[in-house]
Amino acid sequence: MIQFLDLKKVNSQFRTELINAATEVIDSGWFIQGENVAKFEEEYAQFCGTTDCVGVGNGLDALSLVLRGWKELGLLNDGDEVIVPSNTYIATILAITENNLNPVLVDPDPITYNMSVDKLKVVLSSKSKVILPVHLYGRMAPIDEIVKFAKNYGLLVLEDAAQAHGAEIFGRRSGSWGSAGGFSFYPGKNLGALGDAGAVTTNDHSLAEVVRAIGNYGSTKKYINDYKGLNSRLDEIQAAFLRVKLKYIEKDITGRQNVAFEYVKRIHNPLIQLPLLRDDLNCIGDTHVFHLFVVSVDKRDDFQDFLKCNGVQTLIHYPIPPHHQKAYIEWKDSEFEISEKIHKKVLSLPISSVMSADQVTQVIDACNSYEG
Numbered sequence: 001m002i003q004f005l006d007l008k009k010v011n012s013q014f015r016t017e018l019i020n021a022a023t024e025v026i027d028s029g030w031f032i033q034g035e036n037v038a039k040f041e042e043e044y045a046q047f048c049g050t051t052d053c054v055g056v057g058n059g060l061d062a063l064s065l066v067l068r069g070w071k072e073l074g075l076l077n078d079g080d081e082v083i084v085p086s087n088t089y090i091a092t093i094l095a096i097t098e099n100n101l102n103p104v105l106v107d108p109d110p111i112t113y114n115m116s117v118d119k120l121k122v123v124l125s126s127k128s129k130v131i132l133p134v135h136l137y138g139r140m141a142p143i144d145e146i147v148k149f150a151k152n153y154g155l156l157v158l159e160d161a162a163q164a165h166g167a168e169i170f171g172r173r174s175g176s177w178g179s180a181g182g183f184s185f186y187p188g189k190n191l192g193a194l195g196d197a198g199a200v201t202t203n204d205h206s207l208a209e210v211v212r213a214i215g216n217y218g219s220t221k222k223y224i225n226d227y228k229g230l231n232s233r234l235d236e237i238q239a240a241f242l243r244v245k246l247k248y249i250e251k252d253i254t255g256r257q258n259v260a261f262e263y264v265k266r267i268h269n270p271l272i273q274l275p276l277l278r279d280d281l282n283c284i285g286d287t288h289v290f291h292l293f294v295v296s297v298d299k300r301d302d303f304q305d306f307l308k309c310n311g312v313q314t315l316i317h318y319p320i321p322p323h324h325q326k327a328y329i330e331w332k333d334s335e336f337e338i339s340e341k342i343h344k345k346v347l348s349l350p351i352s353s354v355m356s357a358d359q360v361t362q363v364i365d366a367c368n369s370y371e372g
Contacts, residue, residue, distance in 0.1 A: 002350050004313045005188055009354045016242050021240040036239040044287050047282050049176040052208035054261070055234025056215050058363060059162040059184020061096035062198040065232060066158050066180045069210040069310060071099065072227060075156065080129040086321060086336040087343065088134045093322045096132070107338040111276060113140040117149050135174050136166035137192070138291035143177040144169055159183065165191040166253050168287040170292040174200040178366050185242055190256070190291050191249050193238040243348045255353025256290040259360055263293060263349065266364045271298055271372050292317055293351040299372055300345050310366040315348045
């Protein structure tokens, strides 16, 4: 069986360096807010092209802390609206509602599955304060257009870049376009820790300071608390692991792109809708990092069973949209036609930089032999 993602094989490439990094942290006796966290923040800010990076506990906290930070800075108030795609993972929505802000869902573009500026115009209101685009599957939303739109209407932009480490538009990376960016380093991400971890990137130093304080019990100085904070700090040992893996992220991206290009070139089954590449979309300067390779099939569940019988493990991202979750029962009568079609049809094929040529071919042959 070809695993959807072989994390053991992914991390075995760095085994010696990871063990050495862990040993150094253990021997140092310093496990919270140490040298590795500070250095990783500096290195990741440089990688993204921002002045500031703040390590936090996970990707959900990254988004939530930015929104909370803007409230503390007086830029947001309870009840303000945050425009967000309806087909995102629920964590994006949770960050909004836990800050007593109102999510305004918009259907995505039917081709890229990312946010569309045309949809923003429809839902814009006097209460709109933030646009929260999600760079889904590793392809950036049209962030240049979104930022321009936001500036015209005085809105903040928070990039959910949890799936798009290193993705670019016109040579400018995710997390550097908006007012702030939120990243997850969940183990399965292109840049994955060996546990939970996340980060906020921004060019707003005041926001970075507030985010850092809130995530540290609301404190900038021990036993002095300026905010009603919480505990969301990047662990020293996870920062050490991330510093090792950050050195190889460009190689990982290239490896994923090579697999994706083989899929696009060699899967020719008309029953399978493949993701379009930037040349097909006329998106010059758009670099897809393929966190996921997502196809669309009418009989999705049947197709998934067929691939399993042919030795290919797949996953569904995501089977149930946020507005159909029990957690948001107040949206039970809402309809988002494009989003609902996407959630019924999409399937993620195996993709990683450690897949062998034979494994890639096996996936391709299985896809091409599917008859519906």
